[in-house]
Amino acid sequence: MAKASDYSLGPHTFPRGWFVIAESSELTNKPIALRFFGKDFALYRGESGRPVLLDAYCPHMQTHLAGGTSAELVKQGKQIEGDSIRCPYHGWRFGPDGNCDNIPYFEGNYPRSAVINSYPVKEVMGCIMMWHDPESSEPAYPAPYLKEWDEPQWVRWELDHLGELAIHPQEILDNMADARHLGPTHGAPCEYFETEFRDHLYIQRQGGVHAGYGCMLTTATWYTGPGILLSKQRFGDILTFELIVLICI
Ligand code: FES
Ligand SMILES: [Fe+2]
Structure with a gap:
């Protein structure tokens, strides 16, 4: 299979742009594991209804936020609080911006490294679209939308x-x-x-x-x-x- 470099398309394997990563109908408050662009993600719908896309792995001990079903927190469907998500392992909670906003057994300043990458996502025409940019820039143009929808x-x-x-x-x-x-x-x-x-x-x-x-x-x-x-x-x-x-x- 040809690589981006074979087409002289620059140094990155995957291009920048909006990409459809899920359908609106499959997105609930149960986080789903996705793999795109050679990376693992966790996607969920916050209680406000907004879609949230984070890197999959918790910065504490690298647990996949959406990868398992055995943790009690997951079984009870209690991972999502507001628009934040709790890691199933020790329950650290991360906001939609990826910053840790609660550690259940700790009061004080959260470690600065307790942050997960968060990605721009839009819900458009029944699709969940993410802005993928290998250089992590903000979206350079809007996601497509047709008024016919x-x-x-x-x-x-x-x-x-x-x-x-x-x-x-x-x-x-x-x-x-x-x-x-x-x-x-x-x-x-x-x-x-x-x-x-x-x-x-x-x-x-x-x-x-x-x-x-x-x-x-x-x-x-x-x-x-x-x-x-x-x-x-x-x-x-x-x-x-x-x-x-x-x-x-
Ligand atoms: S591994 Fe996520 S809270 Fe510990
Ligand atoms: Fe064709």
């Missing part, structure tokens, strides 16, 4: 988990410029085709007659950063229907 005439999506591909993400992005697969793969050879880079957006516009439906298919497709593709697709000229596709890498 909140319009009643649209049916909301549920995500299919399609699994893992043993390829570099760049090879998926490269597909945006591939005009000649549209006929053989999608049944609608393009009559017009263009791509555009605009800041963090990578946009494709194309259209052609769809062999299966016997009508025009026009699409406007764009990546918001390297991880999230949205595509508005319109079938037909006079009687039309529209759909929106979301693909998360």
